[in-house]
Amino acid sequence: MVTRIVLDPGHGGWDPGAVANGITEKDYQLAIGLRLRDALLARYDDVEVRMTRETDASVDPAGMSLPPGTARLARELQARVNIANGWPDSVLISLHNDAAGDSRARGGTIYVYGPQSWVAAVAPDGKINHRAPRSYQLAQAMEPIFREMLAKHGIPCNGTKAGDFQVLRNTAGRAVLVEAFFSTSPLDAAAAKTEAFKADLTDAYCRMIAAALGLREKAPATTNPRPVRVVLPSGKVITGELRDSHTWIEVGGVWCPLRAWAELLGFEVLWDNNGPTATVRLPK
Template sequence: MKLYLDPGHGGTDPGALGNGLREKDVNLDIALRIRSLLVTNYENVSVMMSRTTDSTKDLQQRTNEANNWGADYYVSIHCNAFNGTARGYEDFIHDALSDATQTARYRDILHEEIAKVNQLTNRGKKKANLHVLRETTMPAVLTENGFIDNSQDAALMKLSTWRQNVAQGHVNGISRAFNLQPKQTSNPPGTLYKVIAGSFTDKTNADERAVFLQSRGIDAFVITTTISGRIWYRVQAGAFNTRENAEQRLQEVLNTGVDAFIIVE
């Protein structure tokens, strides 16, 4: 399955603004998490992204790229804005399509899975004559993940745990719609995968790193280890029984700009 994943806006186009957030940043963060979850956990899935950084790309470039690649599905990630009072989740397919089309059936599945986990008011399934829905040659959906100018929705958007859940909802929908098969993994009994987000000789620096990660919604604390007779202060951002869960947390930490790695014990 070939997924074209399109985090809306970017570069010179910030998208909607509100409550200290820029839509382009939220879109990209969610999309990167979707890609990570899909390629880590499922067999035979390829993901191409319209952008993986804060770069500028026009709509025609995005749809041309997806069409030329021969994508099986086009998913465009967005946030909404209106007047500060509207809130909630909604998604769109092209308005020329009937509810009996394959595009609508895919959208129905994604809508159900995303709405289960996003903690947002469900504004329903909608249709519109949008470029990315009109000019794509494959089924396409555009998701609007909350209103960035609404203080309640924005408070959720600021949480890395919320963005991870929204990404997981998209992945759950895509995996159902396309019958993706989970990767077969083996985790030896008693194995523990720890995510380490920095090692310091100065405990103050370790404490600061832990506080920073906690401010981004990631549980973290300082542990000590002795290497060649010297005490090191490590920042641990989770310990997991499966490699898959550790990789997911690792991506969350990396998305904050902090270098991290996994150790196996």
């Protein structure tokens, strides 16, 4: 079954989004969105990705005929919603960074649809994205990975909150909006501008989406895999593959690095070039 993902880099074209501390939201989020699209397609099987925009352009050029203001913005946001609603069973991930008048405001936040008074898993009207709390469950699967990545760079995580945003309110399917950091915070912005943060944010988004949607990671590509005899602790012998100096085995239909799998289960791996053979056993 193919998983459909719509990535929505916030703002664009006439709408710069938040501009602070050397970060223009529309540019930053487009760059992250393009990286994320490529990473998802490279890392996971059975995934299709569509972007609401791939350049610094409005998604609804016709809206430019309207004067700047609420009506133009509403048309622009609805054009993004229409992309998701027009692609059945897709999941919308809207990418943003936050801003505030107080430079002390910090952190990343995951939003799902709900009125501002909503504080529990289900909104007072019993709806999140108009159905059961599917988007909340999506966000909860994402949050631990998001929190860990932000902490690595000294940025707090504000958890999952309800937001009455048009892209969440009007999307028929599951949808989340992620504010990665506050660009108006000098501390957040300094971290966010580093290449290390951008790489980690892209990786975290990949893993967040994979965890939420149950994506299956691809086996690493290799030109000339070599068969490896693998002896399991039970004595059973299976055939793995040597790829780029690492042994991989198939577990439940998914290719995993042998050593990482074995050590996770409390075993060690002994290597013998004769064969070659990898023996998995309890440490002595």
